[in-house]
Amino acid sequence: MAKQRITIEDVAREAGVSRQTVTRAMNGMAEISPTTRQRVLAAAEALGYRPSRFASNLASRRKSHAIGLVIASFRNPYYTELAAEVLDVATARGWQVVVCSREQGTDQELISTLAGQVDAILGYFVAADQASLAAAARGVPVVMFERTAAVPGLHSVDLDFEHGIETLLTELRARGASRFGLIESDAATDPNPYQPTQRRRAYEKLAGPGSLGSVVVAEESMRGGADGFQRLWNTSPGLDAVLVFNDLMAMGAVHGAHTLGVSIPDDVRVVGIDGLSLGSVTTPALSTLSIDRSAVANTAADIVDTLLEASDAGPRESIVRTVTPQPLWRESA
Amino acid sequence: MAKQRITIEDVAREAGVSRQTVTRAMNGMAEISPTTRQRVLAAAEALGYRPSRFASNLASRRKSHAIGLVIASFRNPYYTELAAEVLDVATARGWQVVVCSREQGTDQELISTLAGQVDAILGYFVAADQASLAAAARGVPVVMFERTAAVPGLHSVDLDFEHGIETLLTELRARGASRFGLIESDAATDPNPYQPTQRRRAYEKLAGPGSLGSVVVAEESMRGGADGFQRLWNTSPGLDAVLVFNDLMAMGAVHGAHTLGVSIPDDVRVVGIDGLSLGSVTTPALSTLSIDRSAVANTAADIVDTLLEASDAGPRESIVRTVTPQPLWRESA
DNA sequence: GACCTTTCCGTGAGCGTTCACGGGAGCGCT
DNA sequence: AGCGCTCCCGTGAACGCTCACGGAAAGGTC
Numbered sequence: 001m002a003k004q005r006i007t008i009e010d011v012a013r014e015a016g017v018s019r020q021t022v023t024r025a026m027n028g029m030a031e032i033s034p035t036t037r038q039r040v041l042a043a044a045e046a047l048g049y050r051p052s053r054f055a056s057n058l059a060s061r062r063k064s065h066a067i068g069l070v071i072a073s074f075r076n077p078y079y080t081e082l083a084a085e086v087l088d089v090a091t092a093r094g095w096q097v098v099v100c101s102r103e104q105g106t107d108q109e110l111i112s113t114l115a116g117q118v119d120a121i122l123g124y125f126v127a128a129d130q131a132s133l134a135a136a137a138r139g140v141p142v143v144m145f146e147r148t149a150a151v152p153g154l155h156s157v158d159l160d161f162e163h164g165i166e167t168l169l170t171e172l173r174a175r176g177a178s179r180f181g182l183i184e185s186d187a188a189t190d191p192n193p194y195q196p197t198q199r200r201r202a203y204e205k206l207a208g209p210g211s212l213g214s215v216v217v218a219e220e221s222m223r224g225g226a227d228g229f230q231r232l233w234n235t236s237p238g239l240d241a242v243l244v245f246n247d248l249m250a251m252g253a254v255h256g257a258h259t260l261g262v263s264i265p266d267d268v269r270v271v272g273i274d275g276l277s278l279g280s281v282t283t284p285a286l287s288t289l290s291i292d293r294s295a296v297a298n299t300a301a302d303i304v305d306t307l308l309e310a311s312d313a314g315p316r317e318s319i320v321r322t323v324t325p326q327p328l329w330r331e332s333a
Numbered sequence: 334m335a336k337q338r339i340t341i342e343d344v345a346r347e348a349g350v351s352r353q354t355v356t357r358a359m360n361g362m363a364e365i366s367p368t369t370r371q372r373v374l375a376a377a378e379a380l381g382y383r384p385s386r387f388a389s390n391l392a393s394r395r396k397s398h399a400i401g402l403v404i405a406s407f408r409n410p411y412y413t414e415l416a417a418e419v420l421d422v423a424t425a426r427g428w429q430v431v432v433c434s435r436e437q438g439t440d441q442e443l444i445s446t447l448a449g450q451v452d453a454i455l456g457y458f459v460a461a462d463q464a465s466l467a468a469a470a471r472g473v474p475v476v477m478f479e480r481t482a483a484v485p486g487l488h489s490v491d492l493d494f495e496h497g498i499e500t501l502l503t504e505l506r507a508r509g510a511s512r513f514g515l516i517e518s519d520a521a522t523d524p525n526p527y528q529p530t531q532r533r534r535a536y537e538k539l540a541g542p543g544s545l546g547s548v549v550v551a552e553e554s555m556r557g558g559a560d561g562f563q564r565l566w567n568t569s570p571g572l573d574a575v576l577v578f579n580d581l582m583a584m585g586a587v588h589g590a591h592t593l594g595v596s597i598p599d600d601v602r603v604v605g606i607d608g609l610s611l612g613s614v615t616t617p618a619l620s621t622l623s624i625d626r627s628a629v630a631n632t633a634a635d636i637v638d639t640l641l642e643a644s645d646a647g648p649r650e651s652i653v654r655t656v657t658p659q660p661l662w663r664e665s666a
Numbered sequence: 667g668a669c670c671t672t673t674c675c676g677t678g679a680g681c682g683t684t685c686a687c688g689g690g691a692g693c694g695c696t
Numbered sequence: 697a698g699c700g701c702t703c704c705c706g707t708g709a710a711c712g713c714t715c716a717c718g719g720a721a722a723g724g725t726c
Contacts, residue, residue: 005394007682018706023684026472031704044472051472053449054391055682058711061338062449074417077410077611084407084434091437096446099432101417104424113429116386116395117450139359139377139384222614255614278410281555281588283616340712351676356714364674388712391681 006049015043026051066096067304068114070123072187074101076220076248078274078291079124082145085297086122093301102126111136120304126187130154141307143300146198149318155307157299157321159291161202164325168271168289169206171327177241177269180207182215183228183253185245199273203243214239218249225252229270230260239268241333247272247279247288254282254332269333273325284331291325299323339382348376359384399429400637401447403456405520407434409553409581411607411624412457415478418630419455426634435459444469453637459520463487474640476633479531482651488640490632490654492624494535497658501604501622502539504660510574510602513540515548516561516586518578532606536576547572551582558585562603563593572601574666580607580621587615587665602666606658617664624658632656 011022017040024032025040043049057064069086071079083099090097098118100110107127114121115138122143127133133142134153142154149156169180184200200215214236218228225244229252232242244250250272257264264270264284272279275290299321306319344355350373357365358373376382390397402419404412416432423430431451433443440460447454448471455476460466466475467486475487482489502513517533533548547569551561558577562585565575577583583605590597597603597617605612608623632654639652 005682008684009682019683020685020707021705024705027684028468028471033704036704049472050452052391052682053451054387055711056684057449058385058387058391058713059682059684061684061711064446064449066450074413074420077413080407080410080413084436087407087434087437096450097433097437100430101420103417104420104430113397116390116397117399117429118386119383135361138361139382222610251611251614258616277555278584278611281584282614283591338712341714342712352713353677353715354675357675360714366674369674385712388681389714391683392712392714394681394714 005052006047008049008051010047011040011044011049014047015040064096065094065308066098066118068098068100068118068121068123070100070102070110070114070121070125072102072124073220074103076246077276077278078246078248078293081276082293082296085293086300089297089301093305108132108136111140111142112138115140119308122300122304141304143303145296145300149320152317155303155319157296157303157323159198159296160322160324161199162206164289164327165199165202165206168327171329172241172269172271172333175269175333177333179238179240181232181236181239181242183225183232183242183244183249184215184217185220185249186217186224187220197245199245218245220245220249222248222252222255225249226256226259227252229253229256233257233260233262233268241269241271244270244272247274247276247286250286250288251276251279251282254284254286258283264332271333275325275328280330282332287330287333288328289325290328292323295323338385339380341382341384343380344373344377344382347380348373397429398427398641399431399451401431401433401451401454401456403433403435403443403447403454403458405435405457406553407436409579410609410611411579411581411626414609415626415629418626419633422630422634426638441465441469444473444475445471448473452641455633455637474637476636478629478633482653485650488636488652490629490636490656492531492629493655493657494532495539497622497660498532498535498539501660504662505574505602505604505666508602508666510666512571512573514565514569514572514575516558516565516575516577516582517548517550518553518582519550519557520553530578532578551578553578553582555581555585555588558582559589559592560585562586562589566590566593566595566601574602574604577603577605580605580609580612580619583619583621584609584612584615587617587619591616597665604666608658608661613663615665620663620666621661622658623661625656628656 008019008022012019017036021032021036022040025037067090069083071083073079087097102124104110107125111121111133120141121137124145125133130151134151137153144154144156146159147156148158182200182203185197216228216231218224242253244253250270254264254270262268272286272288275288279286279288303319341352341355345352350369354365354369355373358370400423402416404416406412420430435457437443440458444454444466453474454470457478458466463484467484470486477487477489479492480489481491515536518530549561549565551557575586577586583603587597587603595601605619605621608621612619612621636652
């Protein structure tokens with residue numbers, strides 16, 4: 001005697017009415033007397049009836065355009081502000097958004113469960129094996145951020161750090177900096193212990209072998225940034241600029257410098273990446289390589305639009321778009 | 334000739350196979366030859382077939398416990414950090430979370446669409462009419478934050494600002510403050526133009542009519558906080574402490590004071606509400622009435638647990654729990 | 667060639683709800 | 697009585713998919 005689900009039929013029997021009457025009572029529809037409605041609701045309550053949203057949506061053939069969004073973390077404002085932008089454009093187009101965090105599971109798990117709920121998936125995915133991501137999506141299109149899609153079914157909005165960092169370094173040199181240090185994130189793909197990030201590779205390539213003095217790896221948080229700055233400062237004398245993986249860490253670095261008695265930008269310049277508005281409240285305000293979150297969100301939405309509309313096109317390959325970050329100079333550099 | 338949905342049957346016909354074979358191809362199951370799989374996938378692609386997640390979930394009778402979370406904004410770290418906590422406890426209990434923002438629609442709209450997707454709804458809802466919220470939920474239990482549930486079907490995790498602010502003011506007075514100003518949020522329920530927030534009412538009640546010198550209303554953002562501070566400072570001389578609606582605004586106020594040349598805490602003390610870790614990077618670091626987001630999230634999860642488990646209990650009334658905020662003293666006060 | 671095994675594929679029967687009907691009371695009016 | 701109307705309520709028939717079968721074809725073994 002398995003523990004069956006309580007269905008609408010059970011409630012109908014309990015209340016001595018038909019299915020349809022239960023539906024009417026539950027959904028507050030017309031064509032039902034107040035007395036019966038009460039009786040049905042009481043029966044439902046007594047049995048602990050909970051309608052199946054799947055059956056309900058199937059039968060009522062609702063068209064709920066929904067997309068899933070997977071961000072790396074809810075504790076870094078960059079991602080949540082990006083989520084806000086995605087929400088804005090999605091709402092404008094009449095979509096519903098389901099937001100998840102990568103902390104909730106592996107890329108494959110997230111994509112797999114999301115695939116059963118939404119029509120398209122956007123997100124930060126780090127798994128090296130793109131084919132397995134596409135497989136987990138079971139036909140639902142996936143748009144990845146800060147990465148280049150390489151297999152069918154996957155698409156991407158990548159960031160052109162090469163160009164962004166090139167202009168950043170040029171302008172930074174024009175301001176007198178020449179010996180750079182880097183605070184790098186310890187974020188790593190699940191299987192790999194550690195591999196250099198796209199940002200670090202761009203920095204190393206463009207700063208040149210000689211000028212990027214030293215690199216420390218730190219936790220991706222304010223505390224990590226402060227900690228990283230301290231390590232960098234103590235081990236590498238002569239630095240005149242510190243490049244930081246992202247703004248959250250850079251804010252920590254600025255704060256850490258303050259407690260160390262290091263003056264910014266006089267002793268050393270600090271630059272983050274992201275363009276958080278929160279970066280303006282540190283003392284001094286944070287300079288940064290700003291990523292246009294609105295552009296990223298809109299580009300992703302356009303891709304999804306293309307994917308959802310074109311239901312008759314032939315086999316479609318990956319769509320890849322690129323957004324170029326721009327330096328945003330404030331006081332710290 | 335209506336534009337019908339493309340079903341699995343259409344794909345089967347197109348590929349010259351049966352429904353089941355299409356299922357096998359789409360879901361990467363076994364018992365199918367690579368050749369047919371390719372053919373089916375090609376047919377699906379050609380027709381633009383998109384499986385119905387509702388039908389799929391119904392037929393496979395998956396048990397996907399999902400809860401919805403509605404936060405006020407993705408641009409205020411308090412809410413996103415709370416979301417992070419909710420995600421943590423939910424993931425630990427095997428639930429999926431759907432996060433939405435109140436900026437996406439009215440309370441009723443959000444609850445209504447969410448009700449078709451999840452088993453329970455948590456969120457910040459401001460609509461005055463609780464009965465209409467319960468109606469929109471169509472039987473799906475709702476847990477509200479920072480508010481007291483008063484109708485069946487609604488539950489709540491409220492904050493005890495009375496006690497929290499009482500100890501805050503006591504300790505603030507012990508530090509020498511006596512003439513308070515308040516920067517209040519302009520957030521208002523949709524229909525009402527403006528009504529004092531719970532926080533303001535608590536402040537006014539406990540500070541006493543004489544000591545809460547003046548109140549300014551500002552936008553709920555850093556800019557708003559800076560702006561509010563300036564207005565307050567220019568119009569109300571003699572203040573020795575400024576209480577701010579939340580930490581985001583308070584960070585703006587601290588920054589605004591800095592640009593105004595006002596020294597904190599020497600000229601005036603500043604206190605926020607929320608307990609953001611980001612508050613520690615301002616100069617000086619922000620003092621605040623800290624809300625234990627983890628406790629709030631866990632309490633809400635417990636309520637949901639009770640609601641989802643007890644499927645046999647009698648008619649259940651509102652569950653109301655309370656969390657009390659605690660002062661967190663840093664440099665600004 | 668008889669038999670078994672493996673591989674591949676198709677058929678009926680639901681999953682739990684809502685929709686489009688149809689129909690029986692009850693009432694008022696001619 | 698007869699007619700029409702409103703107010704309730706119930707009965708098939710989907711909705712689009714997956715599950716549990718059953719069975720044909722292909723290959724292997726004695």
